[in-house]
Amino acid sequence: MHRRIAHMAAEALIPTSPDEAAKLFGEAGDVVVFGGGTILLPEIAAGRLHPARTLLLHRSGLDTLEAGGDVVRIGAMTTIAVLIDGTDDLLTRFAEHIGDGEIRRTATVGGNLCASPGIGSQRGDLGAPLIALGARVRSTGAGGARTEPVEDFLAGDRRVRLVLEIEYDRPAGKTAAEMMRRRHAHSYAVANVAAAEVNGGLRIGISGVAPFAVRARTVEQSRNADDVLKDVEAVSDALASAAYRRKMLPLLVQRVLDQLETA
Numbered sequence: 654m655h656r657r658i659a660h661m662a663a664e665a666l667i668p669t670s671p672d673e674a675a676k677l678f679g680e681a682g683d684v685v686v687f688g689g690g691t692i693l694l695p696e697i698a699a700g701r702l703h704p705a706r707t708l709l710l711h712r713s714g715l716d717t718l719e720a721g722g723d724v725v726r727i728g729a730m731t732t733i734a735v736l737i738d739g740t741d742d743l744l745t746r747f748a749e750h751i752g753d754g755e756i757r758r759t760a761t762v763g764g765n766l767c768a769s770p771g772i773g774s775q776r777g778d779l780g781a782p783l784i785a786l787g788a789r790v791r792s793t794g795a796g797g798a799r800t801e802p803v804e805d806f807l808a809g810d811r812r813v814r815l816v817l818e819i820e821y822d823r824p825a826g827k828t829a830a831e832m833m834r835r836r837h838a839h840s841y842a843v844a845n846v847a848a849a850e851v852n853g854g855l856r857i858g859i860s861g862v863a864p865f866a867v868r869a870r871t872v873e874q875s876r877n878a879d880d881v882l883k884d885v886e887a888v889s890d891a892l893a894s895a896a897y898r899r900k901m902l903p904l905l906v907q908r909v910l911d912q913l914e915t916a
């Protein structure tokens with residue numbers, strides 16, 4: 654049975670099962686979903702966010718991770734730290750660069766997928782490996798529950814969906830990754846490229862370059878690294894200019910293609 658706590662003008666909804674979380678999200682109307690809160694809490698502390706109603710997922714049971722079989726299933730509330738210990742190499746390589754140990758023990762996969770860009774940097778690093786792995790996102794919201802490719806979920810209006818679970822088939826083929834970041838424990842990515850051979854084809858995901866991660870479909874077909882600029886429109890932020898990202902991204906893609914060639 655969920656708890657409902659009202660304090661002054663704010664109300665917190667605390668579901669105790671995934672079904673209850675989905676039901677409350679559907680009924681609540683305008684509600685701010687809380688995962689680990691590593692993005693939301695600083696916003697509230699700085700006075701930039703004043704949520705009237707929050708859906709707190711920490712007791713929702715959405716933190717399950719099933720990684721033993723051919724299909725890996727990651728509950729939205731799985732923390733980045735748990736992901737590092739429990740999933741495959743490609744996802745782990747990106748997860749272990751997010752924030753520091755304290756952030757990784759609190760930040761969730763659902764929050765990473767739904768993270769909007771920060772004031773000075775892009776976020777949502779896990780989008781690149783999840784796209785490369787051919788992950789699917791199960792979410793609920795208007796129209797009910799649906800499962801869709803992660804790149805479609807990211808390109809949609811994430812604010813109106815509650816992420817329940819992410820799943821992917823464990824990769825049987827080669828994988829490759831390149832990350833470009835500032836040298837600091839709290840650094841965000843300047844550009845991320847992840848690639849995987851899935852079902853006989855190549856899948857490439859790009860994150861850290863634009864407001865949400867994208868699939869590099871043109872490069873997947875042509876194997877020409879310069880084509881990545883047709884797939885993603887780089888943005889400027891405090892970490893890097895769009896021009897710099899446009900210069901570096903094809904080089905990173907070329908390195909990933911070379912890794913796959915020689916692996």
Ligand SMILES: Cc1cc2nc3c(=O)[nH]c(=O)nc-3n(C[C@H](O)[C@H](O)[C@H](O)COP(=O)(O)OP(=O)(O)OC[C@H]3O[C@@H](n4cnc5c(N)ncnc54)[C@H](O)[C@@H]3O)c2cc1C
Binds near residue numbers: 730750
């Ligand atoms: C010092 C520091 C360093 C960081 N470094 C990185 C980094 O290197 N790379 C990176 O990608 N991020 C980084 N972050 C940002 C952040 O920690 C991660 O993106 C994290 O995964 C967000 O998850 P969360 O659960 O804390 O999100 P929250 O703060 O709980 O939520 C973030 C957004 O997602 C929404 N949301 C959360 N869960 C769900 C859900 N299940 N369904 C629908 N919407 C949901 C929230 O409403 C909110 O809009 C950093 C943050 C800090 C403070």
